[in-house]
Amino acid sequence: MTLKIVISGFGTVGQGVAEVLERKQDFIKRRFHRQVRIVAAFDSRSLAHDDGGLDPELLLERKSSSGMVGDPRPSDMCRFLRETEFDVLVEVSPTNIETGGDGLLFIREALNKGAHVITVNKGPLALHFRELNDLAKKKKVQLRFEGAVGGAMPIINLCKENFMGERILTIQGILNGTCNFILSRMDKGLPFGQALKEAQELGYAESDPSYDIDGIDSASKVAILANAVFDRDVTFSDVSVTGITAITEDAIALAGDQNMVIRLIGEVSPDKLEVAPRLIPKGHPLSLSGTLNMAQINTDLAGPITISGRGAGRIETASAIFSDLVAILEAERQ
Amino acid sequence: MTLKIVISGFGTVGQGVAEVLERKQDFIKRRFHRQVRIVAAFDSRSLAHDDGGLDPELLLERKSSSGMVGDPRPSDMCRFLRETEFDVLVEVSPTNIETGGDGLLFIREALNKGAHVITVNKGPLALHFRELNDLAKKKKVQLRFEGAVGGAMPIINLCKENFMGERILTIQGILNGTCNFILSRMDKGLPFGQALKEAQELGYAESDPSYDIDGIDSASKVAILANAVFDRDVTFSDVSVTGITAITEDAIALAGDQNMVIRLIGEVSPDKLEVAPRLIPKGHPLSLSGTLNMAQINTDLAGPITISGRGAGRIETASAIFSDLVAILEAERQ
Secondary structure, eight states, X not given: OEXXXXXXXXXXXXHHHHHHHHHTHHHHHHHHSOEEEEEEEEOSSEEEEEEEEEOHHHHHHHHHHHSOSSEEOOSOHHHHHHHSOOSEEEEOSOOOTTTOHXXXXXXHHHXXXXXXXXXXXXXXXXXXXXXXXXXXXXTTOOXXXXXXXXXXSOHHHIIIIITTTSOEEEEEEEOOHHHXXXXXXXXXXXXXXXXXXXXXXXXXXXXXXXXXXXXXXXXXXXXXXXXXXXXXXXXXGGSEEOXXXXXXXXXXXXXXXXXXXXXXXXXXXXXXXXXXXXXXXXXXXXXXXXSEEEEEEEESSSOEEEEEEEOOOHHHHHHHHXXXXXXXHHHHHO | OEXXXXXXXXXXXXXXXXXXXXXXXXXXXXXXXXXXXXXXXXXXXXXXXXXXXXXXXXXXXXXXXXXXXXXXXOSOHHHHHHHSOOSEEEEOSOOOTTTOHXXXXXXXXXXXXXXXXXXXXHHHHHHHHHHHHHHHHHTTOOEXXXXXXXXXXXXXHIIIIITTTSOEEEEEEEOOHHHHHHHHHHHTTOXXXXXXXXHHHTTSSOSSTHHHHTXXXXXXXXXXXXXXXXXXXXXXXXXXXXOSXXXXXXXXXXXXXXXXXXEEEEEEETTEEEEEEEEEETTSGGGOOSSEEEEEEEETTTEEEEEEEEOOOHXXXXXXXXXXXXXXXXXXXX
């Protein structure tokens, strides 16, 4: 039985997903005795569609040579999703943290027709989690989003599945690799502006870096963790946010004198929703340097568990999406 | 429908399991609409048995006041297991790394009669993994052992379930908190003997510490990871083992001069099985100080993922056993 996939968004992550599906065909056949086929892939301008299945390599080639994944697309992609037969929507279009953007519409459309959804799109999850989660339950399909928080670091499934029997008390984490890179460089004496410039040159920060350095990205992840792990009903705007732009060289030096570093920490608990720079003792797990993401999960039985991994990257984020796909295949097998 | 549990071994961990089952009754009812009852618990001398269910609090009281969990027990506990009705054996009796000990016999008996087994007993798993795993498959029951490696740190289920779709390339880890405590104290200038004495005074090391400091405990965990995660067929004696007893203050000081520390690292891959002291750069995840366990999992897609948590402790180890029980309940629900 073939599992039909639509990929909405064919940027870095969407392309990574196509590559991973190609690399893992054999594993899927061996483990689940099923075929996974991409029946459609689209970006903001173009669409490739073949009900018999598209060749991932050809999709990647076409995108790389022409900037488009297929032919010019219809403007109403919701209608396309409504009229096309598929089992799983992989929603990885650009995020919009103010409205949820097109991704929100695509996710709603897919869930409504009874398809599973895997997404790393933070806007829809940080703004409309409860609605989307309830819709998925009602339609008896899965809404999965492991890659939306921490990239390859499996924090969502760790909390919801491995620690299903634990009461999770708090999660504290470094949820944005760009900010952590900048703060790590400032530890070495660089002023903020120079550290930011370095991050931009290395491709860690966007030319408009405000989404990262103002703490917005971290805050949307905090909102998602609150909804998904603590069963709260919050949106992005409920999070108390302070970014890293006001951190001075003096503050970093003073922290260093006390054997501390400054890190941008997101914290979620049943009654807390915060992103703020904090003093962290050197040697503490949250004093991590570099671009990794890291989280410390405090539970009633297991005590503190920390996990870290690459928070971004084409194949790393696709790996989180693939783990969600494997979970869907595993559940359908039973 | 009641799930009937037998606890074999009523030392620290067995008592922790009884306490956790008491604390989590409400969660189990709410989530699975089932009751979990301890129908028998025994240690090396005594046995409590009531097919209608034993009160965990009374078991704990009796053990603490008399040192026995029940009345003097029959010598042939295999026969008792054969003749008693139960669904899950929680095997937490003292480990025997040379023969597998009584625990091996109890696990075989339970699997043979079609009961699930949850164990943290490293002897049977490090010596007879393939046989026990095949027997569980044949009988269509689960053999689970999350707590056998890394205590509360969920490394087994992370590798086998969350990373089911990944190819795991290597696992490197600090798998023994006692050795890591001793090496961390030596970093501060203490000689080996004094650091060991401190570990014994704090209850981290046994009066005969050889099981820890000769690397035997780490090696049995390496063997278990090789069998469970890499699908190899090895026993404890296949692991190349060097302990920490030959590490001098001079070696530690020399490492420190190069901004390195010495840590006892277990490494498993498709062609490696090793426990040895290694030089680790300060700041590297494996340079961790203290009694925590930590592992770095390298995979083909997700890249390096590190996880750490408490490697021992009454409630922490019981939490890993409880996560296995939850997984069994979850699988039966589907």
